[in-house]
Amino acid sequence: MSAVLLIAEFDTSDKNAGLKTSTRQSVRAAQSWNLPVDVLVLGTATAAVLEQAQKLNGVRKVLHANAEHLNHPRAEDVAKLLQQLAADYSVVLGAHSSLAKNVLPRFAALADVGMISEALEINAPNNYVRPIYAGNLLATVENAAGLQVLTVRASRWKAVELDGAAELTTVAAPAADSRVRFVSQALAGGERPELSSARVVVSGGRSLGSAEKFDAVLGPLATQLGAALGATRAAVDAGYAPNDIQVGQTGTIVAPELYLAFGVSGAIQHLAGMKDSRIVVAVNTDPDAQIFQVADYGLVADLFDVVPELTAALQKQ
Amino acid sequence: MKILVALKRVIDYNVRVRPRADGLAVETAGVKMSVNPFDENAIEEALRLKEAGKATEVVAVSLGNTGAQEGLRHALAMGVDRVIYGEAADDLDSLAVAKLLREVVKAEQPQLVLLGKQAIDDDAGQAAQMLAALLDWPQAVAVSHITVEGNALTVVREIDGGTETLSVDLPAVLSADLRLNDPRFVKLPNLMMAKKKPIGTIDLASVSAAPRLKTHKVAEPPARAAGIKVSSVAELVEKLKNEAGVL
Numbered sequence: 010m011s012a013v014l015l016i017a018e019f020d021t022s023d024k025n026a027g028l029k030t031s032t033r034q035s036v037r038a039a040q041s042w043n044l045p046v047d048v049l050v051l052g053t054a055t056a057a058v059l060e061q062a063q064k065l066n067g068v069r070k071v072l073h074a075n076a077e078h079l080n081h082p083r084a085e086d087v088a089k090l091l092q093q094l095a096a097d098y099s100v101v102l103g104a105h106s107s108l109a110k111n112v113l114p115r116f117a118a119l120a121d122v123g124m125i126s127e128a129l130e131i132n133a134p135n136n137y138v139r140p141i142y143a144g145n146l147l148a149t150v151e152n153a154a155g156l157q158v159l160t161v162r163a164s165r166w167k168a169v170e171l172d173g174a175a176e177l178t179t180v181a182a183p184a185a186d187s188r189v190r191f192v193s194q195a196l197a198g199g200e201r202p203e204l205s206s207a208r209v210v211v212s213g214g215r216s217l218g219s220a221e222k223f224d225a226v227l228g229p230l231a232t233q234l235g236a237a238l239g240a241t242r243a244a245v246d247a248g249y250a251p252n253d254i255q256v257g258q259t260g261t262i263v264a265p266e267l268y269l270a271f272g273v274s275g276a277i278q279h280l281a282g283m284k285d286s287r288i289v290v291a292v293n294t295d296p297d298a299q300i301f302q303v304a305d306y307g308l309v310a311d312l313f314d315v316v317p318e319l320t321a322a323l324q325k326q
Numbered sequence: 327m328k329i330l331v332a333l334k335r336v337i338d339y340n341v342r343v344r345p346r347a348d349g350l351a352v353e354t355a356g357v358k359m360s361v362n363p364f365d366e367n368a369i370e371e372a373l374r375l376k377e378a379g380k381a382t383e384v385v386a387v388s389l390g391n392t393g394a395q396e397g398l399r400h401a402l403a404m405g406v407d408r409v410i411y412g413e414a415a416d417d418l419d420s421l422a423v424a425k426l427l428r429e430v431v432k433a434e435q436p437q438l439v440l441l442g443k444q445a446i447d448d449d450a451g452q453a454a455q456m457l458a459a460l461l462d463w464p465q466a467v468a469v470s471h472i473t474v475e476g477n478a479l480t481v482v483r484e485i486d487g488g489t490e491t492l493s494v495d496l497p498a499v500l501s502a503d504l505r506l507n508d509p510r511f512v513k514l515p516n517l518m519m520a521k522k523k524p525i526g527t528i529d530l531a532s533v534s535a536a537p538r539l540k541t542h543k544v545a546e547p548p549a550r551a552a553g554i555k556v557s558s559v560a561e562l563v564e565k566l567k568n569e570a571g572v573l
């Protein structure tokens with residue numbers, strides 16, 4: 010009997026955290042095949058995570074690979090585990106996250122099938138729309154394989170409700186591959202919402218000038234709006250912002266309700282990461298800056314004047 | 327340690343790409359091509375490992391039509407010891423690339439294979455992981471720092487929300503993130519010199535690497551509706567509140 014297997018993800022650094030929003034969104038994408046959907050939970054996982062996974066609307070089974078070494082899952086181990094489970098599935102997918110990007114191509118090659126990266130639309134059981142050239146073009150691609158392996162841009166789908174009642178089963182994981190050892194992990198974390206699923210993103214570029222100014226100027230506005238902070242690659246490379254908040258082709262892809270870009274030139278690699286936002290605001294001193302081409306509301310002005318004024322105006326609201 | 331670097335020649339990242347008239351592929355006629363940016367990071371890192379006495383030889387390989395040789399000339403100008411060209415189809419998907427590269431690895435026997443984390447044309451980001459699977463070697467993708475420790479590497483790689491440090495036994499396959507290094511500029515005399523150097527070849531005609539993915543259409547994404555310019559913060563707030571309804 011064929012079914013769909015989705016890799017679930019949750020925040021391992023926060024004991025109270027449940028499933029990532031991207032997992033709930035990917036469940037809806039997984040329903041495109043009209044086949045039963047199972048989710049795979051990797052590692053020891055908290056009761057909260059397992060409970061939430063069971064509640065994912067429309068999910069048939071939660072497979073729990075309860076093994077210590079999967080707490081920081083390595084591609085070698087997860088690909089082998091998927092290979093072991095694959096006989097029961099005709100689709101294996103994950104959100105386009107660092108985990109799935111690492112694991113799924115390795116699994117696809119073991120299964121000798123091609124793979125689709127970052128599907129934006131699922132048209133037919135083996136036909137997809139996906140971005141190429143940093144999202145400047147869209148390709149409609151067919152994957153001939155009997156086993157479909159893919160990642161999806163989760164934000165394209167609406168998160169499913171947590172009102173289901175899936176069965177929980179434990180699956181045995183193959184022993185850890187001793188040739189790759191987890192050493193450590195450094196996650197930025199913090200008070201602000203997660204960038205990839207935030208409702209509002211306040212983003213800044215190289216023109217912020219320093220890490221201190223980046224925080225001092227944009228921080229209060231982000232707090233006021235309950236927004237996540239984002240940055241251009243130039244700002245990250247200059248050390249003004251941590252690399253986990255880079256938006257763009259090689260950073261995080263975001264599609265919030267509101268994206269505010271301050272001193273961002275609008276290079277195509279940056280636009281690739283934010284042009285699906287519902288409303289874009291751009292503030293830039295250069296009236297010809299590319300960012301204005303995707304902005305719903307543009308303001309030609311100095312960000313160092315605009316941001317404090319905007320923060321104050323919003324406080325008064 | 328011998329290092330093999332795989333590079334792809336792609337449309338230069340500054341070019342504004344367009345669909346071909348038949349809507350089946352991207353227009354490449356008369357378009358400026360360059361080495362995939364992430365692959366340049368891979369070449370640079372291999373060269374630095376050699377300069378630091380950690381690597382003995384750096385060999386670069388590129389697959390595709392004859393144009394791929396231009397990318398290899400660039401690698402020679404950057405300073406790699408030797409280059410190998412493998413004639414292949416233009417529309418290789420990542421699995422096909424991995425299968426062809428496996429043959430190159432068999433022939434060259436490197437201890438470390440470096441690729442880019444993704445080709446900026448197809449944006450697949452798969453070939454390194456697939457090659458590692460086919461070789462049954464360990465992998466580390468999106469690597470931003472490498473330290474050689476005897477027969478293993480300590481690597482830092484970029485993950486969502488931060489970084490992860492792994493210890494990986496050799497032989498291994500790694501893919502380079504932009505943050506790994508800043509590739510050196512190629513000086514004109516080096517480029518002239520590279521033109522005179524030989525380009526080795528490998529015959530891959532017998533390797534079965536038929537593409538598994540078929541592109542039916544390439545099109546521009548729907549354009550965003552033109553926006554407006556506002557003249558003050560007050561006007562912006564008013565629009566966000568009453569017109570866009572996002573505040």
Ligand SMILES: Cc1cc2nc3c(=O)[nH]c(=O)nc-3n(C[C@H](O)[C@H](O)[C@H](O)COP(=O)(O)OP(=O)(O)OC[C@H]3O[C@@H](n4cnc5c(N)ncnc54)[C@H](O)[C@@H]3O)c2cc1C
Nearest residue numbers: 214215216241242243257258259272274278279294295312
């Ligand atoms: C392979 C590859 C991948 C890449 N991936 C990414 C990616 O994922 N994300 C990304 O962002 N970039 C990426 N880049 C880099 C990208 O090409 C640009 O270099 C980068 O986005 C530019 O950042 P910026 O807008 O901060 O800087 P700049 O291009 O330097 O622009 C600064 C802007 O600030 C404006 N400005 C200056 N002072 C003020 C002021 N006081 N008030 C208001 N405006 C002001 C200027 O008019 C200008 O428009 C990538 C590049 C490559 C080659």
Ligand SMILES: Nc1ncnc2c1ncn2[C@@H]1O[C@H](COP(=O)(O)O)[C@@H](O)[C@H]1O
Nearest residue numbers: 332389420441442444445450451452453
């Ligand atoms: N035709 C090719 N020749 C050599 N290496 C390639 C080729 N295509 C892809 N690669 C390598 O594989 C990496 C990832 O490609 P991709 O999976 O297409 O994103 C690239 O950065 C290159 O290092």
